[in-house]
Amino acid sequence: MEIQKIQALNDFIAYIKLEKNYASSTVLNYEKDLYYFFEFLKQEGVEDLERVAYLHARLYVTQLYDEQKARATISRKISAIRSFFRFLNKEYQLDDAAFQALYHPKKESRLPRFFYEEELTNLFERNEGDDVKSLRNIALLELLYATGIRVSELTSLTVKDVDLSLDIVRVMGKGRKERYVPFGHYAHEAIVRYINEVRTPLMNQPHSKLFVNMRGGELTSRGVRYILNEMLKKAEMHGVIYPHMLRHTFATHLLNNGADLRTVQELLGHSSLSSTQIYTHVTKEHLRNTYMNAHPRA
Template sequence: MHINQNEALQQFITYVQLEKNYSVLTTAAYEQDLKEFFAFLSEEGIDRLEEVEYLHARLYVTKLYNEQKARATISRKISSIRSFFRFLNRDFELDDAPFQALYHPKKESRLPRFFYEEELKVLFEANKGETPKEIRELALLELLYATGIRVSELVSIELKDVDFSLSIIRVMGKGRKERYVPFGQFAHEAMELYVNEARPILMKKQQHETLFVNMKGLPLTARGVRYILNDVVEKSDLTAKIHPHMIRHTFATHLLNNGADLRTVQELLGHASLSSTQVYTHITNEHLRKTYMNAHPRA
């Protein structure tokens, strides 16, 4: 039986969207990964999925290593290929056993970057202001640090998801898994000020329920959040470069440094696996070591 490559790809994309509930970004990454793999197969003279063998997949992985792709990138591409051929096995009875033998490269032991508490104080102080824009930016910064939520989760929050009476926010995470995350007094005050005073001004004539909006009153995008965070750091004169996940890393690190248990942090972050959260223990262990070396008289 001949399997049409493009039709199979489109059916697979529909499958991961509807049945697996993958996000738009994850789905797009899968599609791009597979198109690149198909292009490689074409260069190798393979134009039928039935002709693809384990050797071709291994050659492709070797090519990625030779191009010095990051291990995380290679690992994701392997996952894309394995998932696609598992789907072909299910729907087209194509043998996928050779592709399940593709192994993931070991992760690079790069620890997440985070802000120290002193740096965060500087960041918050530098971004206090009275204009609608400044009130919005402080509210956004406070909420990210108070909850550790992903930027993709932040931009999808609606007004109805925020419960000010209980200081809890409803978040829709990866795989459309819902969770509730508490936020503290600083975030509470900044958010109330934003919702009651700044947001109505920024909204202009727009009509929607998205919590954070841009200067035109339209829903804020992930790209817009990155722009705001860069602006926030510039105002503070901190030398650190910022990326959205850095505040999430800071949230987790500070909780663990101050005695929170790993399972609680896992739940707050919305990690499916505890192993994803355990990377922060390396940071806290290093923090303990430095504290010991600085404080012990005979260290």
């Protein structure tokens, strides 16, 4: 039985979106990855999915390396195709051995970038103000740093997700896993002032999202990145800031100040402790640099 590629792809996308609850960004990337793979198969003269063999899998990965794709990108593309063929095996009894035998490339050993405490203090102080934009931006920055949530989690927050009596935010993470993250008095004060003085006056269309753009609409992930980079420029700090840097900073500062790894894992919403352990390398590097700069005989 010949399996129609596009129909099989559509069925797979519906499966990971509706049944597996994959994040929308993952669904989009997997769909792009599979279209890219279909183009490769076409160039190789393979029209039927039943004819895909281990040789094709190896040639495809070799092509990705030749194109100098990042290791993380190659790993994701392999995961996309493995999941797709696993689905085909389940639905159509298609042999999925070709890609299951592939190894993921080793991750590049790059430590997460984060802000030192004095850098973050400068970023906050240089962006303070009583105008609408400053109050909104400071509340956004305070909440990202106080909770370590992802940018997608931030833009999904509704007003009801923030409990200002207990100073806890309800977060819907990857795979629609719910968690509750506390925040401190700095974030509390910034959010209260933002809601009272900014959000309500800006609203010109009804919606429940916590953060709004300057037209009162829902703030997007791209909007958050733009805001953070404008704040970086205002603080006259060099480089580029991205929302995940604040997540890295949150985790690193907690560990530097004595928090245990399991607690940080739970706060970040990591399903595996190994994902959180990267921050122990960051803190060790921080300790080493501090020692080398401070010890007279280092």
